[in-house]
Amino acid sequence: MPENGKPIVTILFPEQHEQAAVALGRAFIHDPAFxxxxxxxxxxxxxxxxxxxxxxxxxxxxxxxxxPVFGVVHDGRVIAAAVTEGVGHSGVLALIAAGLPQFPRLVRGVGWGGMIRAMNIVSVLAKHHPTEPHLYLQTLGVDPDFQGKGYGKALLARLALEARVRPEIAGVYLETGTEANVAFYSSNGYEVLGELYPIGVRQWRMYQRKRQGQG
Structure with missing residues (x-):
């Protein structure tokens, strides 16, 4: 944390992804979809x-x-991360093709049944993105030991900046399966577009549109 008390959000390099994965694993222990x-x-x-x-x-x-993957580093360790996509969102088949080298790791992590359930969720969510060009926040998580300190808010502010400096971008879109997160994202300028129920798990679709005059 810098001296002014505001977290610094940075782009994470590949060698920092291991720390980000551990932080995200801890952050999503109680997430309904997982x-x-x-x-x-x-x-x-x-x-x-x-x-x-x-x-x-x-x-x-x-x-x-x-x-790009964004993160917050505290005492040399990644303690919060946001996994994002630009406007060229990959379809399910493209994701499978890109992820083939990772399949053994996925199977170790969630098993074959978990793989099928995860792909079902991804397939449903991918069909309901806004049609206008937008940034997609796939995943945002903060290690539980560091929650409530403004790190998630700082990551959202960085994504809003990324959208603001690109005139072709209409806003930032995400899904969340935790009701408490709906209030958090709403307080940071996101509106609920609707709900989905992939494999019976409630997901809120949320969107932060750029205000007129931005971009």
Whole structure:
């Protein structure tokens, strides 16, 4: 944390992705969608370890496709991360192709049943993006030991800046499966577009449109 008390958000380099995966694994222990993907792993530490493998695979795909990952570093360690996509959002088949080298890691993380459930969720969500060009916030998480300190808000502010400096971008879009997060994102300028229920798990679709005059 800098002297002015405001977190600094930076682009994470590939060598920092391991720390980001661990932080995200811990952040999503209680997330409803990931509970559905890993229904038989209930012990928190074990769940965090399996989820970290899933996020290692996700970050491997991000590295392969050149998509940016943003993060906050505290005392030399990544403690918060935002996994994003630009306007060229990949379809499910393209994601599978890009993620083939990561399949062994995914299977170790979530098993074959979890793989099928995860792909079902991704397939449903991918069909309901806004049609206008936008940035997509795939994942945002803060290590539980550092939550409530403004790190998530700082990541959202960085994404809003990324959208603001590009006139072709209409806003930032995301989904969340946690009701408390709906209030958090709403307080940061996001509106609810609707709800989806992939594999029976409630997901809120949320969008932060740029204000008139921005971009």
């Amino acid at each position: 509970k559905a993907i890993l229904p038989d792993i209930t012990e928190p530490v074990a769940r965090a370890e399996h989820l970290a493998n899933l996020f290692r695979a996700q970050l491997g795909v991000e590295r392969r496709t050149g998509q």
